[in-house]
Amino acid sequence: MSLSAHEMDLFEEHRGRLAAIAYRLLGSAGDAEDAVQEVFLRWHAADREQIETPEAWLTKVLTNHCLNQLTSARARRETYVGQWLPEPVLTGDPLLGPADTVEQRESVSLAVLTLLERLSPQERVVYVLREAFDYRHREIAEILDLTESNCQQIYRRAREHVAAGRSRTRVDRAAARTIAREFLAATLSGDTEPLIRLLTADAVSIADGGGRVPARRGPVSGAAAIARYLHGLFKPTAAKRAFIGDNPLFYEISVNGDPALLVEVGGEVLGVFCFDTTPDGVAAIRIQVNPEKLERIKARWADTAPHQPLPAIW
Incomplete structure (x- = not known):
């Protein structure tokens, strides 16, 4: 059954919200777009005259698809090369969805x-729909075929798990804006002490290369260890210059609402360093260098060129 103009417009009206939900559930821009395309195909094949509430129907189809994806993703993570990190997205990208409240951000x-x-997977769906998109428990229960009380229990459990992992208070975004340039200056200083002062004592650094580019296989823990690791990573050598070719350019950006440092060589984005900032310092550095997980940033970065790099000598 072909789609009428109205039915096409109706789907397009919800496309952005569906993509934002899928990204939060799957942690991947590419997988989120694939999920939305799958929903569109099912919308096209459905008996749409029997669908009373298109928004609820579309959301249910999307979440069920994502639940299946999340279940299979757990098996894929076991064979993933190195550390797995979510795909970073430039702040302001519509894929991030609503950012009106602290909870949404x-x-x-x-x-x-x-x-x-x-x-x-079920806890993740309930948490995302309630916390980020303000769905009522009754609505989430209908989407997941649960009782409302069961949905509330799942949500409380999910919130407790997330809160336990987020034990520190984050700093205000405005206060974190200079962190990328401070980080760059510290790593290029040739001295580990400036970087140690920038980090919390129990900071952690995680790099995701996906087996496609060289990256540390395991996390680096502790300010001193991270400072030594990053000092070696940023230290120019003949081998690195031969591999990279041009001098790298560094840009202060915002990713997923947090400060970040983008590294570009010869017009190509090679990596993004994302900072989790707290009043005590940077508690985590997430380094994304897997080319597959930089595709969306690359596209939007190119669309917003030219950019002004940070002053740095490498």
Whole structure:
């Protein structure tokens, strides 16, 4: 059954919300877009005259698809090369969805998206729909075929798990704006002490290369260890210059609402360093260098060129 103009417009009206839900659930821009396309195909094949509430129907189809994806993703994570991190998205990208409340902004931070990996697929769906999109428990229960009381229990459990992983208070975004340039200056200083002062004592650094580019296989813990690791990573050598070719350019950006540093060489985005900032310092550095997880940032970065790099000598 072909789609009428009205039915096409109706789907397009909900496309952005569906994509934002899928991104929060799957942690991947590409997978989120694939999920929305799958929903569109099912919308096209459905008997739409029998669908009383298109928004609820579309959301249910999407969440059921994402539940299946999340279940299979757990098996894929076991064979993933190195550390797995969510795909970073430039702040302001529509894929991030609503950002009107503190809860909505927090729910799409890389820190929380990483924590959501610890939840069961059902807990993740309930948490995202309630926390980020303000669905009522009755609505979520209907989408997941649960009782309302069961939905409330799942939500409380999910919130407790996320809160336990987010033990520190984050700093105001405005206060964190200079962190990327401070980080760059510290790593290029040739001295580990400036970087140690920038980090919390129990900070952690995680790099995701996906087996496609060289990246540390395991996390680096502790300010001193991270400072030594990053000092070596940023230290120019003949081998690195031969591999990279041009001098790298560094840009202060915002990713998923948090400060970040983008590294570009020869017009190509090579990596993004994302910072989880607290009043005590940077508690986590998430380094994304997997090319597959930089595709969306690359596209939007190119669309918004030219950019002004930070002053740096490498």
